[in-house]
Amino acid sequence: MLKKYPTLRYILQRAGWYFLTFIVAVAINFLLPRLGNNNPVDIIMGKAGSGLSTEDARQKEEKYLQEFGLVKVSNGAIVRDAEGKPIKASKIEQFGNYLKMCSVGDLGTSFQKYPKKVIDVIKEALPWTIALQLPTILFGWIIGNILGALAAYRRGVFDKIFFPGALLLSSFPFFVFGMLLVYYFSVVIPWFPSMGGYANDLVPSFSFAFFQSVGYHYVLPFFSIFLILAGGQAIGMRSMGIYELGTDYIKYAKWLGLKENKVLAYLFRNAMLPQLTGLALSLGNMVGGALITEMIFSYPGLGMAILTAIQNNDYPMIQGCTLLITICVLIANFTVDIMIGFFDPRVKAGLQIGKGK
Amino acid sequence: MFVIGIALFFGTILIALVGPVIFTITMERVGPQYAPPGGRYFLGLNDLGQDYISLLIRGLQSSLYVGFLAGIIATTLGTLIGIYGGFKGGWVDDFLNMVTNLFIVIPSFVILILISSSFKEGRSLTLIGIIIGMTAWTWSARSVRAQSSALKSKDHIALAKMNGANTLKVLLVHILPYLFSYVFMVFILQVASGILSEAAISMIGLGPLDTVSLGTILNQAKNTGALGDGVWWAFIPASVIITVIVFALYLINTSMEGVFNPRLRK
Numbered sequence: 001m002l003k004k005y006p007t008l009r010y011i012l013q014r015a016g017w018y019f020l021t022f023i024v025a026v027a028i029n030f031l032l033p034r035l036g037n038n039n040p041v042d043i044i045m046g047k048a049g050s051g052l053s054t055e056d057a058r059q060k061e062e063k064y065l066q067e068f069g070l071v072k073v074s075n076g077a078i079v080r081d082a083e084g085k086p087i088k089a090s091k092i093e094q095f096g097n098y099l100k101m102c103s104v105g106d107l108g109t110s111f112q113k114y115p116k117k118v119i120d121v122i123k124e125a126l127p128w129t130i131a132l133q134l135p136t137i138l139f140g141w142i143i144g145n146i147l148g149a150l151a152a153y154r155r156g157v158f159d160k161i162f163f164p165g166a167l168l169l170s171s172f173p174f175f176v177f178g179m180l181l182v183y184y185f186s187v188v189i190p191w192f193p194s195m196g197g198y199a200n201d202l203v204p205s206f207s208f209a210f211f212q213s214v215g216y217h218y219v220l221p222f223f224s225i226f227l228i229l230a231g232g233q234a235i236g237m238r239s240m241g242i243y244e245l246g247t248d249y250i251k252y253a254k255w256l257g258l259k260e261n262k263v264l265a266y267l268f269r270n271a272m273l274p275q276l277t278g279l280a281l282s283l284g285n286m287v288g289g290a291l292i293t294e295m296i297f298s299y300p301g302l303g304m305a306i307l308t309a310i311q312n313n314d315y316p317m318i319q320g321c322t323l324l325i326t327i328c329v330l331i332a333n334f335t336v337d338i339m340i341g342f343f344d345p346r347v348k349a350g351l352q353i354g355k356g357k
Numbered sequence: 358m359f360v361i362g363i364a365l366f367f368g369t370i371l372i373a374l375v376g377p378v379i380f381t382i383t384m385e386r387v388g389p390q391y392a393p394p395g396g397r398y399f400l401g402l403n404d405l406g407q408d409y410i411s412l413l414i415r416g417l418q419s420s421l422y423v424g425f426l427a428g429i430i431a432t433t434l435g436t437l438i439g440i441y442g443g444f445k446g447g448w449v450d451d452f453l454n455m456v457t458n459l460f461i462v463i464p465s466f467v468i469l470i471l472i473s474s475s476f477k478e479g480r481s482l483t484l485i486g487i488i489i490g491m492t493a494w495t496w497s498a499r500s501v502r503a504q505s506s507a508l509k510s511k512d513h514i515a516l517a518k519m520n521g522a523n524t525l526k527v528l529l530v531h532i533l534p535y536l537f538s539y540v541f542m543v544f545i546l547q548v549a550s551g552i553l554s555e556a557a558i559s560m561i562g563l564g565p566l567d568t569v570s571l572g573t574i575l576n577q578a579k580n581t582g583a584l585g586d587g588v589w590w591a592f593i594p595a596s597v598i599i600t601v602i603v604f605a606l607y608l609i610n611t612s613m614e615g616v617f618n619p620r621l622r623k
Contacts, residue, residue: 018462025463032471164358167611171604173553175560176575176596179584187587194585239614288466292557296579307561310474318474322467329464 010341018334025326030098033319034091062086067101067108067316107323108316112308118320121305126324128197129301133290136222137283140229145275147230148237149268152245163238169231174289178224178296185220192220195298221297225290236278240271273344280336284329291325358615362608369602373421376414383411384569391588401590403574404581412569413594419570420552420599423486427551430490432544435497440528440536442498443505450506457498465492469554473563482565489554496550497543504536542613549606556599571595 065086080086089097101108107118147166151159169177186194198204198213244250244267253263294303302321309317376382386406387398394401400409442453472488473480508514509532517531533540558564559572560579574595578584583591 021459021462024459028463028468029471032468033475167607168600168604171549171600171607173556173599173603175557176599179575179579179592180596182584183587183589183593187585235611284462284464285466288464289557291466292560295561306470310470310562313477315474318470322471326463326467330462333462 007341011338014334014337014341018330018337022327022330025330026099026102026323027095029319029323029326030095033315034094063109064111064316102323107320110309110314110317112312112314112317118316121317122302122320122324125300125302125305128299129291129294129303130328132218132221132294132299132301133225133287136225136290137229137286140226141233141275141279143226144230144233145237145268145272148234149241149264149271151234152238152241152271153264153267159238163235166231166234166238169228170235172228173292174225174228175292175296177228178221178293181220181224182296193217194220197300217297217299221293221299224296225293228289229286233275233279237271237275240274241267244271273340276336276340276343280333280340283332283336287325287329287332358608359612362605362612365601365605366609369417369598369605370421373414373418376417380410380414382414383408384415391583391586391591394590400594401588403591404577404583409590409594412574413571413598415569416571416574416595417598419482419565419568420555420572420602423482423489423555423570424548424552424602426483426486427489427493427554428544428548430487431493431547431551432497432540434490434494435499435543435547436501436533436536436540438494439498439501439503440505440532443502443507444509444524444528444532446506446509450502453498454502457495457502460492461495461499465495465554466557468492469558470561470563473558478566480563480565481567482570485555485558485565486551489551489558493547493550493554497540497547500543501536501540504539505532508532508535538613538617542610545606545610545613549603549610552599552602571599 105119107122110116110118110121113121144166147162151162151166182194185191193199193216197217198210199217204210249270250263250267253266291301291303291306293299294301295307298304302325306318306321306325308314309321384407387408388402388406390402390404390406392398392402392406398408398410400413403409403412438453438457442450442457469488469492473485476484514527514531517527522531555564555570556572556575559570560576562576562580564570564573564576575592578588578591578595581591
């Protein structure tokens with residue numbers, strides 16, 4: 001039945017595949033922190049236990065034992081042995097418990113910001129990360145591709161200067177570039193603020209002053225990610241464009257005497273598709289790099305949340321953040337895949353083949 | 358471009374190897390905190406009064422070591438998986454391809470954080486190199502697979518099979534040599550990404566505990582507020598070195614691409 005709708009079939013196929021990837025990602029997120037056979041609760045309690053009375057410490061410990069699913073639980077209470085000690089749960093039971101918690105959106109309790117829930121901390125941080133990264137990656141991709149196509153088409157002096165420049169830009173680690181920008185445009189010439197998402201003396205609200213401050217703080221993080229991304233994309237597009245320029249359809253179009261813009265538009269459309277696939281594949285790396293940029297600027301997003309969590313051995317927080325980053329990357333990838341489904345003539349061509357059968 | 362790339366890259370290797378001979382490397386406190394460049398210590402001192410020249414040479418050695426270690430692991434793993442899957446085809450290929458694509462989509466940065474943070478003690482430079490290598494193989498597997506499956510239907514492979522060569526022999530004798538240039542280019546990129554990954558993971562405080570790397574130098578500069586205080590010698594030299602190594606490797610890679618794809622030249 002679905003053969004009649006190859007685009008839909010393609011989308012469903014991709015959705016199924018991403019669901020599988022999601023399950024594997026959750027399993028990795030569960031397994032890796034339990035690798036070293038060290039019990040995260042012991043490490044947490046080693047720090048948190050000091051300064052608490054024995055009874056408080058025991059309560060807190062049991063709460064974490066329960067949350068990490070390390071002990072058997074029935075009806076919301078910990079199952080105990082004869083001495084009153086909690087009974088340890090097996091790895092499989094632990095995983096089951098983890099899945100159950102994740103499915104209701106419960107990522108545990110932050111240790112550093114106790115008793116705040118991990119999910120609440122993430123809810124505050126996520127909008128900042130998305131507001132910074134989504135436009136930056138999109139703009140970087142678009143501008144980079146346009147410049148790359150131009151370089152491929154024009155060649156000559158423009159390309160001679162542009163290409164090594166783009167290559168050099170893409171060699172910068174995101175955070176190094178961020179540090180240099182902060183140094184020049186905030187320390188040497190104090191044009192822009194060096195850290196934070198908005199001025200310290202403001203409270204987030206829908207006021208003009210707040211948005212102005214946010215915009216002002218947006219400039220440096222934006223450029224430190226944008227320029228490197230655009231450089232990297234431009235290089236890919238340039239070689240793709242040069243390849244396409246040698247194909248028969250472009251030669252034919254030139255031979256027909258089509259306007260330069262028209263030829264360039266054809267070239268762009270055909271070279272864009274592999275670039276779109278490239279975007280899907282490198283999103284994970286981009287997000288990783290961009291998250292570290294947030295740390296340089298103390299930007300109040302997920303990157304910063306994960307950095308503070310790492311510094312404080314806040315395991316529930318680290319795991320919550322990594323899971324959420326993975327989910328965001330998966331969603332972004334899925335979106336790009338669906339776009340490919342609509343743009344790629346080969347997926348549409350499947351439509352005709354399907355009809356024929 | 359190739360010459361510039363090679364020159365820059367061997368320049369950094371030379372500094373890493375010869376540096377310790379010319380300069381006396383010391384990790385001792387030799388002067389006041391953040392003493393500015395000048396005199397004997399012409400790149401200044403860090404927050405602990407350590408000489409930046411010594412630190413940078415050590416850091417450079419570490420970064421190159423991690424880059425090569427991760428690059429070798431990632432390229433070997435990726436090439437083996439890619440070449441085998443591409444040649445075999447069928448369900449083996451489908452399965453390996455699925456695993457590869459799966460791990461491409463899951464951000465390797467996340468896996469790096471999760472593993473590194475679970476190693477609280479004994480997180481050595483070698484361990485980090487191994488972890489980076491184990492998370493970075495997917496790229497090489499993907500590109501090598503495409504090349505290997507294109508080679509699969511070539512006549513000389515069929516001939517070799519007819520002559521009774523087993524899979525291993527076909528792979529090693531009849532496929533791998535054709536991919537050598539390609540694998541080498543993948544390796545160059547993997548070394549670059551290994552160096553970048555180490556710097557990134559050190560930057561967030563999950564770096565090696567047993568030595569100095571360019572990433573830990575930058576991390577320390579950030580943590581001690583050198584950036585805001587305008588102590589440029591704390592981060593600019595390290596930044597320049599990382600970028601130059603990666604730039605040199607990218608130059609080598611692109612110029613090799615130009616050799617194998619003549620259209621890119623002109």
